[in-house]
Amino acid sequence: MNPAVLAxxxxxxxxxxxxxFGVRSEVSQAKERLEKGLTLEEKPKVATADDAEVGYCxxxxxxxxxxxxxxxxxxxxxxxxxxxxxIQRLANISDDEFNQLFTPLKERGGVIMFDDGSEKLDEDAQxxxxxxxxxxxxxxxxxxxxxxxxxxTRQFNQALSHKRANSVKFHVDxxxxxxxxxxxxxxxxxxxxYAQLGEEYCKxxxxxxxxxxDAQAINRTAFVSWVDCRL
Amino acid sequence: xxxxxxxxxxxxxxxxxxxxxxxxxxxxxxxxxxVEEAENACRAALYSPYSAVFREQIWGGIxxxxxxxxxxxxxxxxxxxxxxxxxxxxxxxxxxxxxxGLTPLAVSILMAVIxxxxxxxxxxxxxxxxxxxxxxxxxxxxxxxxxxxIPAGMxxxxxxxxxxxxxxxxxxxxxxGRPPRPLGTTTQMAVWLLALGLFALIPAGVYYxxxxxxxxxxxxxxxxxxxxxxxKSFLHINTGGREPVHMVxxxxxxxxxxxxxxxxxxxxxxxxDITLVLFPLDSECNWNLTTPLHPGACAVAKAVLCEEQRxxxxxxxAYEEQDNLIAAAKGRDGNKAVLAAIGRRWQGLDACINDxxxxxxxxxxxxxxxxxxxxxxxxxxxLGDTRLCDExxxxxxxxxxxxxxxxxxx
Numbered sequence: 001m002n003p004a005v006l007a008x009x010x011x012x013x014x015x016x017x018x019x020x021f022g023v024r025s026e027v028s029q030a031k032e033r034l035e036k037g038l039t040l041e042e043k044p045k046v047a048t049a050d051d052a053e054v055g056y057c058x059x060x061x062x063x064x065x066x067x068x069x070x071x072x073x074x075x076x077x078x079x080x081x082x083x084x085x086x087i088q089r090l091a092n093i094s095d096d097e098f099n100q101l102f103t104p105l106k107e108r109g110g111v112i113m114f115d116d117g118s119e120k121l122d123e124d125a126q127x128x129x130x131x132x133x134x135x136x137x138x139x140x141x142x143x144x145x146x147x148x149x150x151x152x153t154r155q156f157n158q159a160l161s162h163k164r165a166n167s168v169k170f171h172v173d174x175x176x177x178x179x180x181x182x183x184x185x186x187x188x189x190x191x192x193x194y195a196q197l198g199e200e201y202c203k204x205x206x207x208x209x210x211x212x213x214d215a216q217a218i219n220r221t222a223f224v225s226w227v228d229c230r231l
Numbered sequence: 232x233x234x235x236x237x238x239x240x241x242x243x244x245x246x247x248x249x250x251x252x253x254x255x256x257x258x259x260x261x262x263x264x265x266v267e268e269a270e271n272a273c274r275a276a277l278y279s280p281y282s283a284v285f286r287e288q289i290w291g292g293i294x295x296x297x298x299x300x301x302x303x304x305x306x307x308x309x310x311x312x313x314x315x316x317x318x319x320x321x322x323x324x325x326x327x328x329x330x331x332g333l334t335p336l337a338v339s340i341l342m343a344v345i346x347x348x349x350x351x352x353x354x355x356x357x358x359x360x361x362x363x364x365x366x367x368x369x370x371x372x373x374x375x376x377x378x379x380x381i382p383a384g385m386x387x388x389x390x391x392x393x394x395x396x397x398x399x400x401x402x403x404x405x406x407x408g409r410p411p412r413p414l415g416t417t418t419q420m421a422v423w424l425l426a427l428g429l430f431a432l433i434p435a436g437v438y439y440x441x442x443x444x445x446x447x448x449x450x451x452x453x454x455x456x457x458x459x460x461x462x463k464s465f466l467h468i469n470t471g472g473r474e475p476v477h478m479v480x481x482x483x484x485x486x487x488x489x490x491x492x493x494x495x496x497x498x499x500x501x502x503x504d505i506t507l508v509l510f511p512l513d514s515e516c517n518w519n520l521t522t523p524l525h526p527g528a529c530a531v532a533k534a535v536l537c538e539e540q541r542x543x544x545x546x547x548x549a550y551e552e553q554d555n556l557i558a559a560a561k562g563r564d565g566n567k568a569v570l571a572a573i574g575r576r577w578q579g580l581d582a583c584i585n586d587x588x589x590x591x592x593x594x595x596x597x598x599x600x601x602x603x604x605x606x607x608x609x610x611x612x613x614l615g616d617t618r619l620c621d622e623x624x625x626x627x628x629x630x631x632x633x634x635x636x637x638x639x640x641x
Contacts (some may be wrong), residue, residue: 002316002319003315004311004312004313004314004315004316004317004319004320005312005316007311007312007315008308008309008311008312008313008315009308009312011307011308011311012304012305012307012308012309012426012430013308015235015304015307015308016301016304016305016430016433016434019239019300019301019304019433019434020433020434020437022239022243023242023246023297023434023437023438023441024437024441026242026243026246026247027246027249027438027441027442027443028441030246030247030248030249030250030443031249031250031441031443033250033252034249034250034251034443034448035443038250039252046606046607046608047519047606047607048604048605048606048607049519049597049600049601049603049604049605049606049607050519050601050604051518051601052518130587131587134587134590134591136591136594137516137518137594138518138519138597138598138601176591179461179462180461228518
């Protein structure tokens, strides 16, 4: 036979055979990886979307908040909000320890100030609440911790701080019409019984910046903040 | 040989994906150059509907580069034969190579037109095949022309060589004393053509026979836990289609762009009734990231929300301008430059983009991923409530759709 035909035929057969072998081999390897779940190239694992969780979510902080959430109505159906005696019992920590838990929220939250004996929100208070509310991002819970100064009786101040907490919550409700508000907002009212704030809190993000602030004024307030913890 | 190299490289890249994993892809004019991890034109070409046939019947289909592997193998063998045969090769062999050698070029021209008009980019490996096809056509035609210019000459009787046994008949030689060149028969041409066909089809046939079954693999990757949207935050895009889907995208994600282009080029987008969920991979608004993967994506996502009636147009604009928008976001002016680019194309959105309500609305979109514990990645497609696996979103898309949403591929 013509050597050219032989050579051409041989090379053709060789290339065709190599192609077939290559295809079978590659497919077989892919099949094995597919069946055994083997990976050819390590790829970084993809995270799963979740609520925000930041550094201040210490176990203690989460423990206290979780107790409050369960007891104060965000999880479950019955109660809505926590009175001072509840907080003290549930948190089971001192006043200072309670306040320190919220220290990391200095930048995230704000202090809504009220007039003496009043639960009415002024314009600046409303603006600050709205600003804080829209900065929710990945947070799941919004906490309102209302207080009262030491003017008047314990009962009066407990009721007043309760009204202040509600004022904030009602404003959010009215402004944003959030359907699941009760599942998102945790209210605590402390009266003057528990965890009073010191003057140093006047340096926080207060709604009446530039106006006089003292130990009395800083407790006629509601501290509000989203909490970026998975509870 | 160049054509065989590029076709084989492209085929190997394709076959690797049969394990339903995402792999790096070769994309260089230089043979032997390393694979590229980033999104590139070769990946876009690989994932495009033009890269394979029978994509609805078998997962990924049969890569067309596999036909090229067989065809180039044939042409290498045939060229070697012509080279070695020299003057002894039938004239019709040159004619055959001249004509058959044009077929890869014809296919290359067609694919190049598709690359330019449909994909908007030229894959380097594909270009290598185009160039090889051009060279083959050029060589084949040149060989044919040169051969046809050699005069056939007049055959004449010549006495047998000295020393031949008595009675040896005269031989037939040409004017220059060489034996006459055979013309070849049409049967020979038919055989060569058949061989070319077999070379092109046999590797594809072997591939078809050996490819694994994916019927049990393609069942979806999870379900939507809650698709509730009480505040009507999500965007509803009805392109006229009836298949309800949730599509989770990032306007500045290159994979989303490629996926969108696939849906359009496959004619699938118009069959979908889309609930669009924006999930910008930008830490500016997305708490699931600590650093922005696609800076500027939050601003663009807000623009999509603000142009609700033309959300699809804004999204497609963002895909088109993706490189420029990302470059602007990474530049000195950052988000301001992105907002300026949005403002130049979509006037009057500033107030809406800066509105708190838009921020809250975008939060609702991102929270869809949180509620449903979705991977922090885009794109994601939910057919009804079934999530299409990431592995099926590229070359396996038509096959996966034929299993999970048969009405889409009818």
